[in-house]
Amino acid sequence: MGTPGQDSRSPDELQDLLLDSEGFSDFMLELVLIAAAGLGSGKPVLCSITVEREGFPLTVASSELDAMFLDERQYAFDNGPCLTALRQQRTVFIPELAESRNWEDYAREIASSGVRTILAVPVEAGSGTQAALNCYSREPGIMDATFISAVQAFAGSISRILRLALRFHLPALAGADLSSELRARGLVDAAVAVIMIEDKCSRAEAFAQLGRSAFSGNVRVGDRAIEVLREARRAQGME
Amino acid sequence: MDNDEDDLQLKQLRQALPLAGLTVGELWLRYFGIGGSAGQFEMEAYLHAAHALPTLERDLVAHAINERFMDLDIDFRVPYSTDIDPGKTET
Numbered sequence: 001m002g003t004p005g006q007d008s009r010s011p012d013e014l015q016d017l018l019l020d021s022e023g024f025s026d027f028m029l030e031l032v033l034i035a036a037a038g039l040g041s042g043k044p045v046l047c048s049i050t051v052e053r054e055g056f057p058l059t060v061a062s063s064e065l066d067a068m069f070l071d072e073r074q075y076a077f078d079n080g081p082c083l084t085a086l087r088q089q090r091t092v093f094i095p096e097l098a099e100s101r102n103w104e105d106y107a108r109e110i111a112s113s114g115v116r117t118i119l120a121v122p123v124e125a126g127s128g129t130q131a132a133l134n135c136y137s138r139e140p141g142i143m144d145a146t147f148i149s150a151v152q153a154f155a156g157s158i159s160r161i162l163r164l165a166l167r168f169h170l171p172a173l174a175g176a177d178l179s180s181e182l183r184a185r186g187l188v189d190a191a192v193a194v195i196m197i198e199d200k201c202s203r204a205e206a207f208a209q210l211g212r213s214a215f216s217g218n219v220r221v222g223d224r225a226i227e228v229l230r231e232a233r234r235a236q237g238m239e
Numbered sequence: 240m241d242n243d244e245d246d247l248q249l250k251q252l253r254q255a256l257p258l259a260g261l262t263v264g265e266l267w268l269r270y271f272g273i274g275g276s277a278g279q280f281e282m283e284a285y286l287h288a289a290h291a292l293p294t295l296e297r298d299l300v301a302h303a304i305n306e307r308f309m310d311l312d313i314d315f316r317v318p319y320s321t322d323i324d325p326g327k328t329e330t
Contacts, residue, residue: 189274214302215298215319
């Protein structure tokens with residue numbers, strides 16, 4: 001336990017500390033991707049997160065190598081759906097790539113990948129940085145209106161975590177040992193994101209579900225969160 | 240507080256706090272760690288019956304103490320709003 005100061009801490013301040021803490025970034029990013037990979041409700045959807053700083057785009061995380069390749073072809077052109085989502089901060093949806101007139105060059109470039117549908121959603125990532133969550137599918141029709149709104153909701157919910165995860169070189173959490181609480185909170189937030197995707201529900205509903213199952217089972221909320229994340233990993237064949 | 244059941248939960252929470260050996264600041268950190276969204280000041284005001292918290296937030300404060308009891312191997316549990324009145328909807 002840390003020694004609590006006289007000041008009253010706000011959840012936002014602490015969550016910012018969480019994002020700054022060393023080593024946590026990769027961990028959180030992995031959790032975010034597990035959640036992102038759950039978006040296709042069983043059908044394969046490739047997901048990635050692109051971050052651009054000072055004009056240099058970079059895929060910071062991808063559910064498969066293919067997704068990274070699909071992103072990188074856009075960087076080579078300095079144009080593409082995810083760069084457009086990121087730079088113009090708007091959702092780009094291409095239901096059938098072969099029929100799209102705006103992305104003919106890109107479509108030709110990635111034809112061998114078999115990707116047919118692309119969705120790119122901007123993620124608020126703090127000043128000086130832009131980010132987008134990208135989804136690619138080889139099967140048409142998976143990305144319906146429900147899917148799109150789920151991805152948008154998810155992009156909103158990972159914004160803060162992503163901002164934290166991006167601060168790679170910041171000093172380790174100084175002073176009080178808050179790490180166990182912060183780590184627990186990170187797990188809870190990640191599990192809530194997974195439940196939101198799986199049950200297509202709001203953040204409040206997902207959190208209530210997680211909390212209540214811990215209350216009624218007389219178990220720790222953090223332990224329930226870990227179970228939720230493990231199940232998601234298993235469902236994605238990651239374990 | 241809006242009703243007697245909420246009062247009962249708060250009363251038991253206040254009785255449990257010294258038993259758990261936690262300061263209010265320590266309790267708040269634990270509450271935050273399990274997902275609580277109220278600030279320390281609001282939680283403290285709730286403990287003094289000067290501020291109302293939504294049902295789930297109240298249950299999270301109760302659960303933060305209950306997790307401490309799990310650590311200490313103490314069987315005592317502060318009740319949840321859902322135990323007290325299962326028919327009650329989320330506020």
